[in-house]
Amino acid sequence: MEQRRPHDPNQKATFLPKNEGGLSFPKGTTALLVIDPVNDFLSEGGAAYELTKNTLKLHNMVDHLQKTIAGARAKGIPVLFGPMAYTEDDYADEQLQKRSGINRMMFENKMFLADSWGADFHPDIQPQAEDIVLLPHKSCDVFRSDLPEHLERMGITHLVIAGMAANLCCESTARHAMEDGYDVTMIKDAMGAASIPEYEAAVHLNLPLVSNAVITTEEFLKALEASTPANMVDVREGDTVKGSDNGEIGTVEKVVFTEGGTDGYILVPRGMIFKTDTYIPLDAITKRSGNEVFVNVPKLVVGSMPWKEVPTREDRAAKQGPPAGNVENLYRSRTASVLTNRV
The missing domain is CATH 2.30.30.240 (PRC-barrel domain)
Structure with a gap:
């Protein structure tokens, strides 16, 4: 079963990096998340390779992913690997194949089956001893694994995301990270997708709206070089x-x-x-x-x-809206319907 974070209805929206002094990728609070860098996506013969191969070749994705990971390690930025793995329990008991279109596709094509070659890491993108390998996510959102616990334990506020697929797991995870207050950066040439239209829509339309920047591997490495x-x-x-x-x-x-x-x-x-x-x-x-x-x-x-x-400054004050204490009804004629626990 996937792990879930308890929902706190009283939690205020906040942006975690607001007091960090403006560093692009501050050491000690930045992490690189590499999503699904496995054979089924990245290696010839993988269950999804015939779909993904064109986007992998478009920007030499595997090579750029290697360079992104190596650059992060060299600067002491922790690297987390977020793979998938499915067992009989997921399908026979939880019936994940009924959850969504992508879950059905993965089920029918025997993708990411636990302890298989397809679910293993690409031979050129292997986790090292100091890296963190997360528990598997079961659909698209890597936050539905033990990722939140690791980020909180390490004090991470800036999350850099690369891997597969740009329009699914990378995008879903970026959305969740942004909603939880992280500064999110996407590495565009270290991501792929099942087709070029899916990749282009994610990189040019969706990801720029749910992250702070969609940049190249070279731009990421240049930013890391300026560690002063x-x-x-x-x-x-x-x-x-x-x-x-x-x-x-x-x-x-x-x-x-x-x-x-x-x-x-x-x-x-x-x-x-x-x-x-x-x-x-x-x-x-x-x-x-x-x-x-x-x-x-x-x-x-x-x-x-x-x-x-x-x-x-008057413009800024107008854009900020009224103080919360001065608001009687959030939606002018109505306020929110809040469920409370009853004894």
Whole structure:
């Protein structure tokens, strides 16, 4: 049976890294999660290989995954492996094949059967003694394993995700991590999927909205190299600005810090991409890699953001909404229906 975290209805929404000083990938609180790097997905002869092979070749995925893992290990970032494994109990007793379309597909194609070659790790992506191998997840969300306990034990706040498949397990886990308050980064060329359309939809549309950045292996490794205060997510004139979808937005012309009634921002001047000057809030910048900085909004929607004028502190206050103590009904005419335990 998969493990579940108890739901706390009184838990406030929070962002775990808010007090960490702005490091892209701070050592001691960053972990790399590698999802389903197994033969059924990655090796010729695997149960799903005929589906995944085109996306694996598209970006030389296995090689990039190796480099991502090696780079993390070299910088002392813990690596967690999140595989799947199914037994007779899962299907005969729990009837997981009735849960969803993907569970049915895995059942019918004998994918990830426990103690099989298919469920074993790809020969070039083997866990080492210092790595953590998680209990198996049974559908798409790796948080439905012992992952939360390990992250809490290690004090992790920044989670980097790579592996298989971009639009299923990687996306589901990213969504859960984001909802639980983690800073989530996806490694785009160290992920694959069952088809190129599925991969492209995940990497360009969905993952940029449920993570802070979708970056390449090279960008991840460059960010790790700056392990000193130079790795602070500062921003300088001349930096290239990218969206969370890795799309290039423009070049920083000016950096303005919060002072008086003005809120901090960077100015990306009008050009071939945007017809008006764009004033991006400083706290939208979440990652630095070399001379690139990433904002946690996709390039595809930057043009629709209210960033056409210099931001003010008054603007920020309006965006924050009313203090919780001043709210009588959450939804104007109604408030939430809360179940309470009765003795």
